[in-house]
Amino acid sequence: xxxxxxxxxxxxxxxxxxxxxxxxxxxxxxxxxxxxxxxxxxxxxxxxxxxxxxxxxxxxxxxxxxxxxxxxxxxxxxxxxxxxxxxxxxxxxxxxxxxxxxxxxxxxxxxxxxxxxxxxxxxxxxxxxxxxxxxxxxxxxxxxxxxxxxxxxxxxxxxxxxxxxxxxxxxxxxxxxxxxxxxxxxxxxxxxxxxxxxxxxxxxxxxxxxxxxxxxxxxxxxxxxxxxxxxxxxxxxxxxxxxxxxxxxxxxxxxxxxxxxxxxxxxx
Amino acid sequence: xxxxxxxxxxxxxxxxxxxxxxxxxxxxxxxxxxxxxxxxxxxxxxxxxxxxxxxxxxxxxxxxxxxxxxxxxxxxxxxxxxxxxxxxxxxxxxxxxxxxxxxxxxxxxxxxxxxxxxxxxxxxxxxxxxxxxxxxxxxxxxxxxxxxxxxxxxxxxxxxxxxxxxxxxxxxxxxxxxxxxxxxxxxxxxxxxxxxxxxxxxxxxxxxxxxxxxxxxxxxxxxxxxxxxxxxxxxxxxxxxxxxxxxxxxx
Numbered sequence: 001x002x003x004x005x006x007x008x009x010x011x012x013x014x015x016x017x018x019x020x021x022x023x024x025x026x027x028x029x030x031x032x033x034x035x036x037x038x039x040x041x042x043x044x045x046x047x048x049x050x051x052x053x054x055x056x057x058x059x060x061x062x063x064x065x066x067x068x069x070x071x072x073x074x075x076x077x078x079x080x081x082x083x084x085x086x087x088x089x090x091x092x093x094x095x096x097x098x099x100x101x102x103x104x105x106x107x108x109x110x111x112x113x114x115x116x117x118x119x120x121x122x123x124x125x126x127x128x129x130x131x132x133x134x135x136x137x138x139x140x141x142x143x144x145x146x147x148x149x150x151x152x153x154x155x156x157x158x159x160x161x162x163x164x165x166x167x168x169x170x171x172x173x174x175x176x177x178x179x180x181x182x183x184x185x186x187x188x189x190x191x192x193x194x195x196x197x198x199x200x201x202x203x204x205x206x207x208x209x210x211x212x213x214x215x216x217x218x219x220x221x222x223x224x225x226x227x228x229x230x231x232x233x234x235x236x237x238x239x240x241x242x243x244x245x246x247x248x249x250x251x252x253x254x255x256x257x258x259x260x261x262x263x264x265x266x267x268x
Numbered sequence: 269x270x271x272x273x274x275x276x277x278x279x280x281x282x283x284x285x286x287x288x289x290x291x292x293x294x295x296x297x298x299x300x301x302x303x304x305x306x307x308x309x310x311x312x313x314x315x316x317x318x319x320x321x322x323x324x325x326x327x328x329x330x331x332x333x334x335x336x337x338x339x340x341x342x343x344x345x346x347x348x349x350x351x352x353x354x355x356x357x358x359x360x361x362x363x364x365x366x367x368x369x370x371x372x373x374x375x376x377x378x379x380x381x382x383x384x385x386x387x388x389x390x391x392x393x394x395x396x397x398x399x400x401x402x403x404x405x406x407x408x409x410x411x412x413x414x415x416x417x418x419x420x421x422x423x424x425x426x427x428x429x430x431x432x433x434x435x436x437x438x439x440x441x442x443x444x445x446x447x448x449x450x451x452x453x454x455x456x457x458x459x460x461x462x463x464x465x466x467x468x469x470x471x472x473x474x475x476x477x478x479x480x481x482x483x484x485x486x487x488x489x490x491x492x493x494x495x496x497x498x499x500x501x502x503x504x505x506x507x508x509x510x511x512x513x514x515x516x517x518x519x
Contacts, residue, residue: 035353154372155366162347165340166423167341168372209355212357215357
């Protein structure tokens with residue numbers, strides 16, 4: 001097992017797994033308790049437009065994906081709350097339009113994107129060192145937001161109406177949460193890909209929720225679970241020569257299934 | 269007595285569907301008002317207007333002499349428990365502590381000693397002190413109701429608004445809940461939206477019968493005869509502890 005760690009790309013993959021886990025543990029907790037899994041899935045898919053824009057402008061696609069995804073998150077959040085358009089309609093709209101724009105941008109730029117597949121399905125083995133620094137910075141931003149707005153995010157997630165009556169600017173807090181989702185999506189793209197991001201965001205937190213009594217401990221458990229499962233998935237993909245993102249997601253799904261069965265058994 | 273809530277000719281429509289028409293009422297400190305009426309009669313809408321969550325289409329609302337958005341700092345709100353996610357990972361203390369706006373303005377997850385002791389005090393008032401560390405999923409409906417009441421008390425409100433607080437409680441729990449409200453009303457005004465006519469006649473001093481129009485607003489004793497007009501069907505009220513019987517079909 002340890003001989004695999006002598007490769008630079010493996011070391012990077014392990015660091016990436018840690019960085020990804022911090023983002024998905026913290027943000028995933030809010031995504032699960034606030035029940036915005038579908039909305040977060042929509043935000044994740046709009047990120048593809050940002051990736052395409054990177055190809056078009058001949059820029060690092062991850063760098064263009066950051067502002068693009070944040071703007072999309074603000075767009076979905078504003079449209080589904082402030083206009084007559086329902087939330088699931090606006091999710092569907094942004095989801096498809098984001099993907100369509102991504103393909104359009106790539107088509108205009110040259111029509112050829114060699115590592116397009118890795119943005120869609122992820123490849124944790126190809127994360128360059130420079131990207132790790134960027135992921136680390138986004139993690140720091142997420143941690144800062146989560147710390148400064150911990151109680152407000154908790155209040156808005158638990159009872160938004162009451163929070164509003166108490167004088168909290170709930171619209172601001174909600175949009176901030178969606179921006180955190182956008183950031184975490186971009187952190188995770190390289191590891192598991194746009195299409196699979198939502199599983200990493202939702203599943204560790206959903207498992208953790210069954211065993212915790214506070215958001216803080218839920219975040220902690222979700223981070224640890226995500227580290228174990230993504231490293232486990234990485235190891236299995238190395239062992240059996242399988243795509244890494246897919247293996248990680250399937251392992252997460254197995255763990256979720258097991259924990260659900262365990263809960264059912266424990267209740268009887 | 270101090271005027272707490274005042275509505276003058278307030279009307280409200282969702283899109284073009286009128287829900288409230290020309291409601292005029294006033295609630296004073298020390299009042300325990302039961303707001304009753306059939307489903308769709310506008311009870312919850314009335315609460316939301318007082319809370320400033322909805323703007324009336326016509327008329328004027330004042331809470332402590334101010335518009336609701338500014339006056340609601342002194343309003344404690346106890347929502348229906350049915351809308352809560354009971355599996356939310358939070359304990360009783362967490363819920364109660366979130367009741368005070370000043371508490372949640374600061375960064376981080378830890379609360380100060382002073383904040384904690386005021387939360388314990390609120391829990392003591394509602395008789396839930398020993399449950400402070402309990403996960404909310406492990407509470408009964410009546411206990412959650414008390415916790416939500418404690419949360420509302422954290423802002424030291426001058427007006428308490430309760431939406432269907434007792435619908436899920438057994439008779440004993442209802443009785444002690446109303447006795448608790450009876451003690452609290454000395455310091456504030458309380459408005460309760462409810463379906464429970466028996467409780468209204470037994471525990472509340474004032475009635476507001478709402479079915480689009482305000483059919484009656486005043487002392488409970490004289491109000492009972494207006495119930496039929498409110499519900500638009502004959503109603504038989506039977507003494508203490510027995511639920512009311514609705515005779516014949518509703519129109």
